[in-house]
Amino acid sequence: MIYERISLRKFNTYGINVKADRLAAFKLEDNAVRFFRQHKETEQNYLVLGGGSNILFTGDFHGTIIHPEMEGIAMEGKSGSDIIVSAGAGVSWDNLVESTVKNGLGGLENMSLIPGCVGAVAVQNIGAYGVEVKDVIESVKAISLADGSIREFTGDECKFGYRDSVFKHELKGKYLITKILFRLSTRPKLCLEYGSLKDELSKLGSISLANIRKIVISTRQAKLPDPEQIGNAGSFFKNPLVSEAFLESVQKKYPKIPVFRDRSGGVKIPAGWLIEQCGWKGKRIGDAGIHEKQALVIVNHGNATGRELLDLSEKVRKSVADAFGIDLEREVEVI
Ligand SMILES: Cc1cc2nc3c(=O)[nH]c(=O)nc-3n(C[C@H](O)[C@H](O)[C@H](O)COP(=O)(O)OP(=O)(O)OC[C@H]3O[C@@H](n4cnc5c(N)ncnc54)[C@H](O)[C@@H]3O)c2cc1C
Numbered sequence: 065m066i067y068e069r070i071s072l073r074k075f076n077t078y079g080i081n082v083k084a085d086r087l088a089a090f091k092l093e094d095n096a097v098r099f100f101r102q103h104k105e106t107e108q109n110y111l112v113l114g115g116g117s118n119i120l121f122t123g124d125f126h127g128t129i130i131h132p133e134m135e136g137i138a139m140e141g142k143s144g145s146d147i148i149v150s151a152g153a154g155v156s157w158d159n160l161v162e163s164t165v166k167n168g169l170g171g172l173e174n175m176s177l178i179p180g181c182v183g184a185v186a187v188q189n190i191g192a193y194g195v196e197v198k199d200v201i202e203s204v205k206a207i208s209l210a211d212g213s214i215r216e217f218t219g220d221e222c223k224f225g226y227r228d229s230v231f232k233h234e235l236k237g238k239y240l241i242t243k244i245l246f247r248l249s250t251r252p253k254l255c256l257e258y259g260s261l262k263d264e265l266s267k268l269g270s271i272s273l274a275n276i277r278k279i280v281i282s283t284r285q286a287k288l289p290d291p292e293q294i295g296n297a298g299s300f301f302k303n304p305l306v307s308e309a310f311l312e313s314v315q316k317k318y319p320k321i322p323v324f325r326d327r328s329g330g331v332k333i334p335a336g337w338l339i340e341q342c343g344w345k346g347k348r349i350g351d352a353g354i355h356e357k358q359a360l361v362i363v364n365h366g367n368a369t370g371r372e373l374l375d376l377s378e379k380v381r382k383s384v385a386d387a388f389g390i391d392l393e394r395e396v397e398v399i
Pocket of ligand 1: 183
């Protein structure tokens with residue numbers, strides 16, 4: 065389906081009412097292939113848009129939005145306790161997590177309730193509660209926007225990093241991801257070390273995928289604003305990775321600074337804490353605001369424009385740089 069001069073309000077979780085010249089939605093991979101082959105000569109300005117939950121539009125988009133709607137979750141293979149599950153790019157991420165948990169397949173449960181569609185998770189390398197999706201991605205199928213050719217990427221070829229992948233760098237804007245294969249397990253190694261997950265689980269009595277999902281969902285619902293109620297795109301900034309020496313220097317002034325150490329030994333300072341120390345939590349300028357429970361989330365209280373939200377984020381960034389000497393990197397993509 066092709067739509068002309070369409071409002072993107074329903075296609076981004078900030079609810080920004082900008083327009084796109086065109087939006088092409090594809091349920092079938094073959095139709096997408098045909099479309100890109102046909103437009104090979106007149107290569108257009110494309111933007112692939114899934115659920116729009118990590119995007120801030122600051123103006124109309126002059127080009128074609130490519131919206132993947134490929135459905136389907138299927139079991140593709142089995143080897144011992146490992147099960148390969150595929151999902152179409154248009155499947156809601158949380159529907160996939162719910163379905164795998166119901167079927168006793170572990171690997172995605174800590175990433176319950178993250179908004180957005182399956183296709184984007186390989187771009188973002190989404191993560192939550194100590195887990196990143198890269199650990200379970202087997203391969204990624206994609207179509208070249210330039211000529212409609214199909215390519216499969218192994219996990220290694222995706223060059224995953226913290227909320228990062230090859231699709232944000234050398235292959236940025238070059239592929240439409242249509243399907244992802246995940247390696248899940250009937251005997252998963254659970255990750256319960258993060259936050260209060262273990263304590264909360266012990267209150268529920270038994271450790272199961274369903275209980276992990278339940279706790280993750282209730283914790284997220286208590287802490288994070290629901291985009292259906294108040295426009296937002298989750299964490300606006302990444303948590304900065306710092307050296308041990310830098311951490312020690314900050315600890316002299318702030319001995320209670322919280323710190324995460326990831327599996328590779330990296331030291332991360334929660335960006336939300338830094339923003340909170342600068343006094344931004346709950347503040348607002350017009351309809352652009354900082355969420356009252358989580359300072360890392362910039363919210364649209366109603367009719368803020370993308371530009372106003374971006375301006376607020378720049379003020380926050382400057383305060384943190386002035387106070388801590390840390391330059392926060394945006395997680396949300398500004399278009
Ligand atoms: C309340 C809230 C909580 C959140 N919590 C988390 C969290 O805990 N952890 C986390 O990691 N993220 C979190 N996010 C961010 C967001 O949900 C994820 O980044 C999600 O994966 C984005 O999915 P999407 O479909 O909305 O992608 P979009 O925002 O539409 O796109 C994101 C990027 O991926 C590209 N893209 C999307 N689909 C495709 C495709 N099929 N092929 C090629 N490129 C594509 C887009 O061009 C863009 O560059 C949160 C967001 C919100 C609103």
